[in-house]
Amino acid sequence: MRTTKTDLRAYWLIRRGRFAKKKKVYKQVAAVVFDLTTAIYVAALVGYIGLSLFLTGNISEELAPFFAFIEENASKGYLLLLSVLPIRYIVRSFQHPGILFSTSEYQLGLLPFRREKIWAFIVVEKLLKLLLLYGSLAALMILVTPISSSLIISYLTLFAVYDLVMTVPQWKLFQKRFWVKAGWLLLFILSNLIAVILESELIGLVQLVVIILAHIVILPHLFKGINWERVTEISDYYIWNMLVVSKVSQTKFKKKKTYSILQNSARRKRSFATKLSIYHRLWQLYLLKNLGVITQVIGAILLMLVAFQFFEEWIYYIGMAIGIHVYSALCANLFQNRFHADVVEVLPWDLFMYKRTYFKWMAMGGGLLFLPIFSYFIRHWDVWAPFQLVFVISVFLYTYHVNMDKTIILLAKKSGFLQLREGLSLVLTILVAISHMLPVISLIAIGIVWALYFQLRNNNGNDPRSVV
Structure with missing residues (x-):
């Protein structure tokens, strides 16, 4: 049995190779689109104009009423967002498995490496990226806007928490039939409508607690009934569907195979x-x-x-x-x-x-x-x-x-x-x-x-x- 350190080294080798390949592609795109000298002058000009506007234009004072309006309404809508956010991940489960488990990771699991550990490495990597993204975004917003730091941190923390706790439910929902996903989507929409009608702010908290407790039931069956072919195909598509490359080359990235959510229905036959x-x-x-x-x-x-x-x-x-x-x-x-x-x-x-x-x-x-x-x-x-x-x-x-x-x-x-x-x-x-x-x-x-x-x-x- 291989150790976790050996599994991690193999996973890191795949990630490093993928990063190097993408870096090479982006360099080729940059060489086609940008001229280095022109890009430097344009960046300097844009930076000078932006700095001048902030130093002499009193933009922050002119936008103060706008930021005050945002802060006032954001404070009121925090609990609403808490109850609405799960709908976003249920909708995404129709097309996205929650984490990207590509063909490379799948083939690594065919070797003497545990697929469960590889999946866990992907989740940890996703968590680190979320911390880096939301941490940088929070620092930038606190520095640039007059919105209170506590409000910014609370909102970004909410997004980060839901990105994390919805990973497992979205992974399992992605494997389910269309009507199962539609049923859960309708259930959460109805719960939000009940919260609106009753003007209750506890629905969001109840939903979050239920989602966290649902992990107790889901985790023992996390890798049962997984359509790995579909997961790897969708993951490969999202990993290599680079928007910049697509726009520059004027070509569309297409999935190798189209899966119909009703392809096994007896009624269709x-x-x-x-x-x-x-x-x-x-x-x-x-x-x-x-x-x-x-x-x-x-x-x-x-x-x-x-x-x-x-x-x-x-x-x-x-x-x-x-x-x-x-x-x-x-x-x-x-x-x-x-x-x-x-x-x-x-x-x-x-x-x-x-x-x-x-x-x-x-x-x-x-x-x-x-x-x-x-x-x-x-x-x-x-x-x-x-x-x-x-x-x-x-x-x-x-x-x-x-x-x-x-x-x-x-x-x-x-x-x-x-x-x-x-x-x-x-x-x-x-x-x-x-x-x-x-x-x-x-x-x-x-x-x-x-x-x-x-x-x-x-x-x-x-x-x-x-x-x-």
Whole structure:
């Protein structure tokens, strides 16, 4: 049996070789992009201008109200962040194992070296990097900003603690099926909504304690049921997907193999019962390939909608308007890109049928985003709350359909003008942002619902330019 010192020496040999290889690649990129003499002069000029601004421009005094605002709201939102942070790691578990266990480490485990020790070395290395990163960031923020050092340290400590305690749960969640991850994600979202509705600040602390205690159950089974092929493939991709190299060489790093989270499902092996099932399958395959982008956008909007509930009322209504605009734009972009990917690019298009089956999938994400909106109106319930809720949903549906119809016209290369409807959708989105001042605006939802109803009736002709 080899000693820990021998295992560590072998692991360090791999890490040193990887660092040397990356260093060589970055040197080649720097030689192509930068001229040494020009870079020195530019750095000196930028440093001189920055120092001059700070010494003579009184920037710190001008930004003092901004930093005071940040410090005041950051103090209020600390416990909120404590309860929201686990959602970030659950979302990441769809695409990232928590630690990068590459092919090199896996092959080292095939030799007389314990895989458990190698995994532990990676975790220790991650911890040291976190301490260096957050320590440097804390020192810089304390030096440059007037924000209190205790607040900065408490926030960065919170991030560091969660980065550490969520490593093991994220590692195990990465191995689970999609519905297991989705179930845990929904559970934590619901717990946050309960915390918001009850205005309880203890939910975050309870979550942290539960996560720490969960290690007692997880650690004995840490290496059971691990799909090492998938782990190493994803890890290799993240390790060698160097953004600078990709931009300079104008090439994309691609995974060697695409794993579908539903590839072993018995339902997928059944024959297609109807034409609709074919379209649903095509959307399923496409959306799974773009799941990372979708979860990032939805996660960002969801976090914004949860966080804005603790600010002024007008800020939350602006957040709802931004969420409607961003999510409807995402839906339209994904719909358009679908026809430039894989086999659909060379197949005939029934755009109406694609749109009809697409709505089911986008409604799932939209329903998730409306959970914090529901909780907000429950907390601020009055006689206008039901009308405002219907108004927000109606504006979202109208904006979604306008963006989709515009995309369909572009794809079908047909003549069509939607300037009036585009302008109306923009006006309605703005009305959402200011509807807290005039709740009577929400009565417009009745007109929007009737307009959508008649457009649906007029769409039976399946014309690609038809309006839904």
